[in-house]
Amino acid sequence: MWKGAAWRENQPIYGSLCLVPPSVEPVPRLLSSSSAVVHLCWALAQAPWSTARPAKHYIAAVYEHRSVLSPNPLDLTSCQQALKLMKQNLDIYEQQVMAAAQKGVQIIVFPEDGIHGFIFTRTSICPFLDFMPSPRLVRWNPCLEPFWFNDTEVLQCLSCMAIKGQMFLVANLGTKQPCLRSDPRCSHDRRYQFNTNVLFSHNGNLVACYRKHNLYFEAAFDIPAHVDLVNFDIPFVGQFGMFTCLDIPFFQPAIQLLRDSEVKHIVYPMTLMNQLPLLAAIEIQKAFQSAFGVSVLAANIQHPTLGMSDSGIHTPLKSFWYHDMDNSEGYLIIAQIATNPLGLVGIENATSETDPSHNKFLKILTGHLSCERDTQEVHCEEAAKWNMKAPPTFHSEMMYDNFILVPVWGKEGYVQVCSNGFCCHLLYERPTLSKELYFLGVFDGLHIVHGTYYIQVCALVKCGGLNFDTCGQEISEAQGLFDFHLWGNFIISYIFPLFLTSGYP
Structure with a gap:
């Protein structure tokens, strides 16, 4: 089990890539017109929320949730049964909100699919969906105004939780919106269905919603006609941004949101299976934070049998995270975060000066090797001295892609490997x-499994064994220690530096 800071130098490495709320009576609110459905949540009176908090920091929480899943998600169930299942998850959410409130938490994030589950069809998920009005058009408090809209039981409950805990709350749920037959995108069932994140203020107001754009094997949901670029202000922090799971590596919405706004903090619900060695959830969270200098509040599902774990709060100075593939319990992460992290820094804003530590590293390793760095890559004029006995290149499949690899031998050195003019250096x-056995790998091309994407990858990774044919296998442990610099002539300035170690930090 991993807890604490995400990584430090000289650890075994097995993979690296380059307002006061109105008074609320403590009366239970029935969340369905059916008398057979139990009460899902309570709206309780709370002391006024104070804005007089330290300006330099705020306290955040993310909850890795062991969700109660439908035993038959492909089968259509009744609304009563759907609400009964969701109540079990919402009860756990409320427990975590109250636990977080005792620690002074000001914002909490819950994972994607945590309330309703996953693997639904378009029809079978229907009883689990809430109607979603636009927060931009309607100022609404679902807890205090439950009769404004029908089919909003989950939204009402989340709103009441935010009031009860006196904190901002981010959660993910399935939502629906009617559409017209004249709309060419409208389905035969005359509704849109979206994978939706919602944000509630500490007084229960629905502040923002985001509809997931980059769906991943989610037949139950539609892709919105337009990409939602959602940012919002929180009084004690500033601007937050919001997106979901697989949205993170795409220009829209994730990178565009940061480029076109003053967002410095990201709330990030996710349901992600770890795919080693290059796509562990903790790896992706920290990579995004490192690439863009923002704080990331990431909540994942906890289902080890499905390969799901890894949640964290990542800042430019430190990461607080949780990984446990043996236990099956949820976990609440709480951390104090600076309100003003570094912010977005792209290659186009970088200087041509080399970092002093980089110069020292080059001098120590290369002796007379003359290297200089421009905004795209490092050029080493006499790099061939390391390749007098150049190691062989070979091919191996990794993450369903055909990589070109070169072994990394000896205590020190310089190696490179290229594909279609794209070169990786180590x-x-x-x-x-x-x-x-370790290798340096390069891939430049279309990833065509589970979607089609053009990607460029440089990777230093441990092989599964000592033979070349074991390179590219899933591995989770390593003993090798490296001090290294890894770079490539990428065609885009937004690069994710993924880094994963084994063992405790």
């Missing part, structure tokens, strides 16, 4: 040698 030094 300068490295090893304090001690381990009985393991």
